[in-house]
Amino acid sequence: MLWTVDPAAEEPLYAQLVAQVHLALARGELTPGERLPAARELATSLEVNVHTVLHAYQQLRDDGVLELRRGRGAVVVQGAGTAGRDLSVVERALAAFVDAARGAGLSTEATTTLLKEALKG
Amino acid sequence: MLWTVDPAAEEPLYAQLVAQVHLALARGELTPGERLPAARELATSLEVNVHTVLHAYQQLRDDGVLELRRGRGAVVVQGAGTAGRDLSVVERALAAFVDAARGAGLSTEATTTLLKEALKG
DNA sequence: CTAGTTGTTCTATGTCAATGCGAACAACCT
DNA sequence: AGGTTGTTCGCATTGACATAGAACAACTAG
Structure with missing residues (x-):
């Protein structure tokens, strides 16, 4: 890396x-x-x-x-990370989210705040 | 609020x-x-x-x-925020992203880091 | 015009995280 | 035995964060 x-x-x-x-x-x-x-x-x-x-x-x-x-x-550590798994689904979902947020005119602060909130629950 | x-x-x-x-x-x-x-x-x-x-x-x-x-x-400020716009698209995309990240076993750190990276570019 | 409200600015203080620096120590490898 | 590497001390510096108090200037309401 x-x-x-x-x-x-x-x-x-x-x-x-x-x-x-x-x-x-x-x-x-x-x-x-x-x-x-x-x-x-x-x-x-x-x-x-x-x-x-x-x-x-x-x-x-x-x-x-x-x-x-x-x-x-x-x-x-053995078993750490997501090695071997397919991240393409995550990448696509991320791209869609970023596009949607930008399309809605959300600031980076608002976008990251939204994610933090969603990860809490 | x-x-x-x-x-x-x-x-x-x-x-x-x-x-x-x-x-x-x-x-x-x-x-x-x-x-x-x-x-x-x-x-x-x-x-x-x-x-x-x-x-x-x-x-x-x-x-x-x-x-x-x-x-x-x-x-x-007038013109600030996204007042009046529809955020349902963003909410859905966010939910999908969080689900995908969790499904892939990503930690919250890795997830937020991914978003930060995506927002930079 | 007067009085109250509210943000602006200033000085000061104390705490804590982050970083840097140095040194000794203990476990591990060759 | 000697070198490598993480572990654990101590210490100093810097800056952010938060609190505190005070005076000041712009605005509002009466």
Whole structure:
């Protein structure tokens, strides 16, 4: 998977990393059993502090996505993600939703707020 | 519209108010020309500081949703929102998207991340 | 014109998250 | 045994968030 980080973004750096892993997992770019780069290594290449990367890793562990062990690194948990599943249905539904929202003149704030509400229930 | 605030939520208080206005506007519960409660008044009833409410109001003004004038209060801008439009199409598309995402086993993080990505492009 | 209302602006304070930095430590691998 | 890697401390800095109080200016209503 591809790692990127935008220090200018409003979203915290660690949260950006967390979201990227979730997304890569959903897209099958990351599969269970796969090992992620070492925290220090990733931190260096992203020009970010080690603790920031570790913060993201620990968050992902709490999410049940990663398994962390000293000396071994960060490994994607077996059964995590949707690897192998077909996401085309989701992609189509997403495209339809975005089109509908834009067609109705909804702002991005209103659109994301609607989704959050729907996910709550 | 209904005003609520949850101090325990992760989302900032002012952001909660902003989201509520956006949502109410999208749902037609708030119409252009309508006047919002005075900042001090709303702050008192919500047991929140005046500056917090004002922060939300000013954010909404920056979003092009509100018009603020001293002595007159906060009024919804003419042409703001989707008042009068039919949101049933959006609601259905949203429901379909949420169903598809859940059916695919996507986490809420992955789902919201997907939407953000889609809204960017 | 007067008094009340309401947003605007200013200063100040305290808390907390995020990030960065350094160091020691424990489990794991080769 | 030695290197790798996550774990756990401590500490400092920055900024957002929220609260608080006060004075001020524009508007409304009487």
